[in-house]
Every structure is written in C-alpha cells, then in structure tokens.
Amino acid sequence: MGSRDEAHWVFPTPFQQGIHNAMRVLLAGRRNVVLPGYDVLESEDKAPALWITSVGRESFVPIAALRSPQVPALAQTNQKGVPSQSGASAARDATKPPLQPPLVEVPRANANRSLSARFPHAPPHIWWALFLLVAFAMVVLALIVGRAQHSADARLSDFRFKGGVGSQQHLALFLVFAAAIYLVVVSSGIQLPFDFGSVVYAVFSLAMIGGLFCSLWRIKLEVSGRLVVLLTAAGVAAVFILFVFLGNDRTNLAGVFFRFRSFELSSGAAPTVPFLFLFAGFLVCAFVNLQRCIFDDQRAPSLPEAKTDPVLGSNIWSKAGGLRQQLSEPFRYSPTTNILLAAVAFVACCGGLFVSGIRSFEGRLYDWTFTAWASALAAALVVVCWRFLESWSLLRRILDQLETHAIRRALSALPPDHSWSPVWQSSPRKRSYLILTRSTDALAALRSIGPSSQELTMLIDRTEQRVRVVLGEAAQGHRETLEEYADAQSALAETADHLLADLQPVWQQGSSAILAESKDAKQEHKDEVPPLVFAFEFVAMRYLAFIRYAMLQLRNMLTFLMPGFLAFAFALMSYPFAGERSIAWVITALFLVMASGTLFVFVQMGTDQTLRRITNRDAGNLGFMFFHRALVFGALPLLAVLASTFNGVGRFLFSWIEPALKTLH
Numbered sequence: 001m002g003s004r005d006e007a008h009w010v011f012p013t014p015f016q017q018g019i020h021n022a023m024r025v026l027l028a029g030r031r032n033v034v035l036p037g038y039d040v041l042e043s044e045d046k047a048p049a050l051w052i053t054s055v056g057r058e059s060f061v062p063i064a065a066l067r068s069p070q071v072p073a074l075a076q077t078n079q080k081g082v083p084s085q086s087g088a089s090a091a092r093d094a095t096k097p098p099l100q101p102p103l104v105e106v107p108r109a110n111a112n113r114s115l116s117a118r119f120p121h122a123p124p125h126i127w128w129a130l131f132l133l134v135a136f137a138m139v140v141l142a143l144i145v146g147r148a149q150h151s152a153d154a155r156l157s158d159f160r161f162k163g164g165v166g167s168q169q170h171l172a173l174f175l176v177f178a179a180a181i182y183l184v185v186v187s188s189g190i191q192l193p194f195d196f197g198s199v200v201y202a203v204f205s206l207a208m209i210g211g212l213f214c215s216l217w218r219i220k221l222e223v224s225g226r227l228v229v230l231l232t233a234a235g236v237a238a239v240f241i242l243f244v245f246l247g248n249d250r251t252n253l254a255g256v257f258f259r260f261r262s263f264e265l266s267s268g269a270a271p272t273v274p275f276l277f278l279f280a281g282f283l284v285c286a287f288v289n290l291q292r293c294i295f296d297d298q299r300a301p302s303l304p305e306a307k308t309d310p311v312l313g314s315n316i317w318s319k320a321g322g323l324r325q326q327l328s329e330p331f332r333y334s335p336t337t338n339i340l341l342a343a344v345a346f347v348a349c350c351g352g353l354f355v356s357g358i359r360s361f362e363g364r365l366y367d368w369t370f371t372a373w374a375s376a377l378a379a380a381l382v383v384v385c386w387r388f389l390e391s392w393s394l395l396r397r398i399l400d401q402l403e404t405h406a407i408r409r410a411l412s413a414l415p416p417d418h419s420w421s422p423v424w425q426s427s428p429r430k431r432s433y434l435i436l437t438r439s440t441d442a443l444a445a446l447r448s449i450g451p452s453s454q455e456l457t458m459l460i461d462r463t464e465q466r467v468r469v470v471l472g473e474a475a476q477g478h479r480e481t482l483e484e485y486a487d488a489q490s491a492l493a494e495t496a497d498h499l500l501a502d503l504q505p506v507w508q509q510g511s512s513a514i515l516a517e518s519k520d521a522k523q524e525h526k527d528e529v530p531p532l533v534f535a536f537e538f539v540a541m542r543y544l545a546f547i548r549y550a551m552l553q554l555r556n557m558l559t560f561l562m563p564g565f566l567a568f569a570f571a572l573m574s575y576p577f578a579g580e581r582s583i584a585w586v587i588t589a590l591f592l593v594m595a596s597g598t599l600f601v602f603v604q605m606g607t608d609q610t611l612r613r614i615t616n617r618d619a620g621n622l623g624f625m626f627f628h629r630a631l632v633f634g635a636l637p638l639l640a641v642l643a644s645t646f647n648g649v650g651r652f653l654f655s656w657i658e659p660a661l662k663t664l665h
Contacts, residue, residue, distance in 0.1 A: 061268070062253075062261070064254050064361075065253045065257075131185060131186060134182050169225035169228065170286050170287075170290040172229045173229060176286075177283040177286055180279040180283075181283065184240070184243065184276055185272070185276075186204065188243055188247050188259050191247065235373070242366065246363070246366065247259045247262070258362065269361070269576055270574070271361075273571075273574040275373070278370075278374060278567060280567050281566075281568060282376075282380075285384075288557070295327075295552060295553060295556065296327065297482055298479070299549055299552065300327075301489055301493075302492065303320050303542055303543065304317075309500060309504060311405045312407070315401045316402065327391055330383075330387050341379075342380075342383050345383070347375075349375035350371055352585070352589070353583065353586060356585070357579035358370075358371060358579050358583060359577065359578035360577055360578075377571075380564065381565060384557050384560055384564075385598070387557060391553065392604070395551075398546075399547070402610050407540055408610065408613060411613045431474070435544065436470065436488075439492060439542075446460070446534035455498065459491070463495045466487045467492070469488070493542065496538060496542045499535040502535060503532060506532060547611075547614065554601075561598065565640070569587050569591075569637070569644060573587075573643060583644070584644040587640070588641050588645065595638075598634075599634075
C-alpha cells in the first residue's frame with residue numbers, strides 16, 4: 001500500500017484496475033484462455049493481442065492492437081498467478097504491477113486476417129441516416145444554386161454567379177467548404193477493397209465532386225481568386241485522401257480502429273470531429289465574406305460629394321470612400337497589413353501548437369494537417385478582428401466630423417432606432433426600404449409645397465422614378481439588379497448634392513443651441529421650417545443610410561468572430577491531443593486578443609455622441625444594455641476558454657450535447 005509503483009494507474013479508477021488484476025489472477029495458469037473481449041491476431045498465437053486503448057468519456061477507445069511474442073521469455077508467474085519480474089523478491093512480486101512481455105508489430109499482410117474480419121467497424125444504421133441527411137443537404141444546396149441562376153426570386157439572389165467578383169469568389173469558397181464537411185463525414189467509411197457501403201460512399205462522393213467542379217467552372221473569377229479557390233480545394237482533397245489512407249492502414253489494425261472511432265462521436269477520440277469543427281468555422285467565414293460582398297453591391301448608399309461644404313465634402317466624402325473600400329475590399333485597401341498580420345498569426349498559432357507538443361493517435365501527418373488548418377482559422381479570426389477595429393476607427397472619424405456640422409440637428413430630429421446601437425439590430429440582414437421611402441416622401445413634400453427650379457424638379461422626378469423601380473421589384477418579391485440599385489443611389493446622391501447648395505447659405509449663418517433648447521424660443525432655425533426642412537431631412541437621410549450600412553458590415557464581422565472562435569476552440573478540445581494544458585493557453589491567448597479588440601470598440605460605441613443621436617439612449621451612459629449585449633457575444637467564447645482550462649467545465653458543457661451524439665452511434 002502506498003508504494004510508488006501503485007500510484008500509476010493504467011485504468012481510470014482503482015476499482016476498474018482491481019477488477020482487471022483479479023481476472024488475471026483467476027485465469028493464471030490456464031492455457032488457451034484469454035480475457036473476455038480480447039482475441040488473437042493470428043490463429044497460431046498462444047497469447048492474446050495487446051490492445052492499445054485511450055480512456056474515453058465513458059469507455060475505452062481502441063487505438064491499435066499489438067501482437068505478443070510466441071514465447072514470453074521475460075515473463076514469469078509466481079505462486080499466486082501474478083506475472084512478476086524474474087530476480088525480484090517474492091514480497092515485492094506480489095505488490096508490483098505485472099510486467100508485460102515485449103511487443104511485436106503485426107505483419108502488414110496478416111493484420112486483418114482474423115480479428116479485423118470479426119471487429120464491428122461497419123457504420124450503424126443511424127450513421128447511414130446521417131450520411132443520407134448530409135447528402136440530401138448537399139443535393140438541396142446544388143439545386144438552390146442551379147435554380148438561382150435562372151430565377152428572379154429575391155431569396156435566391158445570394159447564390160447567383162452574376163454578382164460581383166468578390167461575391168463569386170466567396171460563393172465558390174462556400175461551396176468548397178460545404179463539400180468538405182460532406183467529404184469528412186464519408187471519408188472514414190470508404191474501405192479498400194470496396195464493399196457495398198464503400199461503393200455507395202464513393203459514388204455519392206464522386207457525384208458531389210463532379211457537381212462542385214461544374215458549379216465552380218461556371219463561376220467567373222479573377223486569376224488571384226481562382227488560385228485561392230483551387231488551393232483551398234486542394235487542401236480539402238488532401239484531408240479527404242488522408243482520412244481514406246488512415247482508414248485503410250493495416251498496420252496493427254490502426255485503420256479498423258480509425259473507422260470505429262470516426263463513428264463514435266461521443267467517445268472523445270473521434271478523429272473526424274476536429275476537422276468538422278474547423279470546416280464549419282471556414283464555412284461561416286465564407287458565408288460572412290459572401291454577405292460582405294453582397295452588402296457592398298446591394299446595400300451600400302452613395303453620399304453626395306458636397307464640393308461646396310468643407311466638412312461634408314473634403315473631410316467626410318474622402319473618409320467615406322476609404323471606409324467603403326475597407327469594408328468591401330479589405331485586402332486591396334491595406335494589403336500589406338492584412339497579409340503580414342495573417343502570416344504572423346498563422347506562424348504564432350503553429351508555433352504555439354508545436355511547442356505545446358500537440359500529438360494525436362493518428363500519426364504526424366494528421367497532426368501537421370490539423371495544425372495547418374487550425375492555424376489558418378486562427379489567422380482568419382485575427383485578420384477579421386483587426387478589420388473590425390480598423391473599420392470602426394474610420395467610421396468614428398466620420399461620426400466626429402458629423403458632430404461638428406449642422407446636420408447633427410437633423411440626425412437628432414429623425415425617428416430614433418429602438419436599439420442601443422445599430423450594430424445590435426435583431427435582424428441586421430433583413431432588407432429595409434424605410435429610408436428610401438422616407439427620402440421619396442421628403443422629396444414629394446418639397447416639390448408640392450412651393451415652386452422649385454427646373455433642375456431640381458427634374459432631379460426629383462428622376463430620383464422618384466428610379467426609386468420606384470427598386471420598390472416595385474421588392475413589392476413583387478424580387479431583388480433589384482445591381483444596375484437598378486446603382487442608378488437609384490446615383491440619383492439620390494445627385495439630388496442631395498443640389499439641395500446642399502441651397503442649405504449651405506443657411507448653415508453659414510450659424511445657430512444657437514441655448515435658444516434652440518429654450519422653452520421661450522419662438523423662432524426656429526430656417527432649415528427646420530418648410531420648405532428647407534424637407535431638404536434638410538433628405539440630406540440627413542443619406543448620411544444615416546451610410547452609418548447604418550457601416551454598422552451592418554461591422555455586425556457581419558461579429559457574426560464570424562464568435563462562431564469562428566468556438567469552432568477553433570472545440571476543434572482543439574474535441575480530441576485528446578497531447579499537451580492539453582499548453583493548448584488551453586493557445587485558446588486563451590486568441591480569446592484575449594479578440595475580446596480586448598471587440599470590447600474596446602463596444603465601449604467607444606457606447607459613448608459616441610452621433611450614435612446617441614440616432615438611437616434612444618442617453619449620452620455617455622453605457623447602462624445595462626451595453627453589458628447585456630457584451631455578455632451575449634462573449635458568454636459562449638468565455639465558456640469555451642473555461643472548458644479548455646478546467647476539465648470539469650468541459651464535462652458539464654459536453655453533458656448537454658452528449659445525448660444527441662449518442663444517437664449517432
């Protein structure tokens with residue numbers, strides 16, 4: 001009792017190890033008898049095969065089977081039947097753990113002759129249901145993409161190949177990562193030589209790959225975009241080939257056990273689960289970038305040049321152009337910074353994982369492939385977080401300039417958003433034509449209240465006509481074309497430019513905030529009474545639309561940051577990699593980088609004066625809503641960090657999804 005050797009348990013609990021030792025004592029001295037659940041690798045073997053297992057969440061998970069030698073010359077049996085080391089005293093032999101004989105690898109040609117033929121490695125029926133479900137989802141996606149090319153339905157517009165160059169590239173990447181998830185699911189079920197199940201897997205896989213390449217061939221991409229898509233597809237194909245190779249490795253039954261673990265998702269040692277999380281994160285990244293390009297093509301408003309106004313023109317106009325380029329084409333706005341940051345994040349994550357000693361049961365090739373994909377996802381998260389910070393910095397400069405201009409009074413008078421900030425909109429991707437409708441209402445009121453110049457009348461008529469086309473398409477459930485949307489925005493900006501020239505003399509006269517807020521004030525500003533109030537409102541609508549567009553893009557970035565980080569963390573926690581503590585530090589470091597950046601932006605949003613004017617909150621008051629929203633975005637990532645650091649938290653979180661995973665056995 002209390003010896004140094006007894007402190008190193010082979011089993012997860014002393015009770016299980018006691019049962020194992022008791023069975024060995026009972027079976028000692030009997031020939032041709034093996035422990036229950038064990039088997040020989042070859043018919044001529046006199047001793048059972050030694051199974052290398054891992055302690056899973058509820059049971060032992062097989063890793064490999066090693067063949068014992070024909071004559072265990074280094075093992076002896078004492079009077080009680082417990083194997084002990086020769087030359088040691090009888091007193092120590094009874095207490096020391098049994099010495100196992102040396103291990104000999106199973107010959108490659110004979111590895112699957114006996115045991116593998118009887119091992120239940122075929123996928124269960126529920127896994128076939130999962131396979132059919134994933135295949136059905138891929139077929140539905142293919143039909144949606146095909147239907148979108150010939151339909152004017154607004155719900156299918158995001159999957160059209162006729163969008164902008166950027167949207168086509170990210171649509172191609174979205175299809176690649178969707179196919180990647182499917183291929184990871186089916187790769188572990190392909191067995192060589194082909195059986196019936198493997199043939200079904202292979203046929204569906206080849207059909208999926210063929211359909212994917214046909215779709216990608218129809219997408220017109222630039223040389224750089226096509227290179228990115230091809231390299232991504234090659235990386236996905238490499239993972240698929242690696243899984244097929246590992247699933248058919250005949251050394252020590254490693255391939256048999258690889259396929260078995262792949263189907264046991266809740267075991268905690270399924271080699272496919274980490275890649276499913278990674279590819280899910282990249283799928284969200286591709287979707288978010290696709291939405292970014294769509295927002296730029298179909299939701300970005302045009303601002304007036306305002307050449308006669310030094311603030312709205314030379315300051316805000318130029319900064320708005322830079323912000324829109326940053327939101328639409330970040331790698332072209334600051335290519336050196338983005339590429340350098342991505343490279344540094346990739347190398348840092350790779351270095352952190354290698355220093356942690358990350359090691360799996362599947363071999364170094366699996367480890368290197370996983371590390372590369374995980375580091376790529378971490379680099380994407382860091383780059384998007386930096387873009388989030390940089391975009392907010394550019395937007396804040398515009399908001400500061402608006403606060404110095406008379407247009408701030410119009411922003412205060414507009415109906416406020418019922419939200420703490422436009423970035424917290426409950427349905428940010430839902431299209432709203434409210435600003436367009438209010439803009440045309442203001443123009444109609446301006447024209448009806450009194451005589452206008454012929455040029456202004458023509459501008460109003462053309463603007464109403466082009467906006468009416470957009471609203472008409474929306475009323476029929478269709479999506480306006482890029483040309484129709486661009487024409488409407490151009491007309492709105494040109495009309496606002498003309499009205500700015502009429503408002504400029506009034507703004508140059510100045511105003512008094514004290515008189516405006518006084519209860520005894522009887523005279524209002526000239527731009528707050530008809531007809532100039534309608535022009536004032538119309539111009540303010542242009543800048544409000546741009547602020548909401550920028551906030552929409554910022555919210556879109558947040559859509560990737562939270563699930564992307566969760567995918568990264570769960571990929572590292574869903575498999576028993578070696579170096580668990582060091583891996584937890586990698587997860588924590590990435591969380592701190594992302595959390596510090598996003599929280600810094602949230603605090604500045606909460607104290608911004610211009611955002612206060614277009615919302616229903618008090619100036620400089622963060623209040624309960626700020627902390628509530630910050631907690632909503634940060635609670636799950638924080639729990640993931642705690643789960644990676646404290647095993648108890650991880651087991652608690654996994655207990656919520658474990659019943660669902662058990663149904664996939």
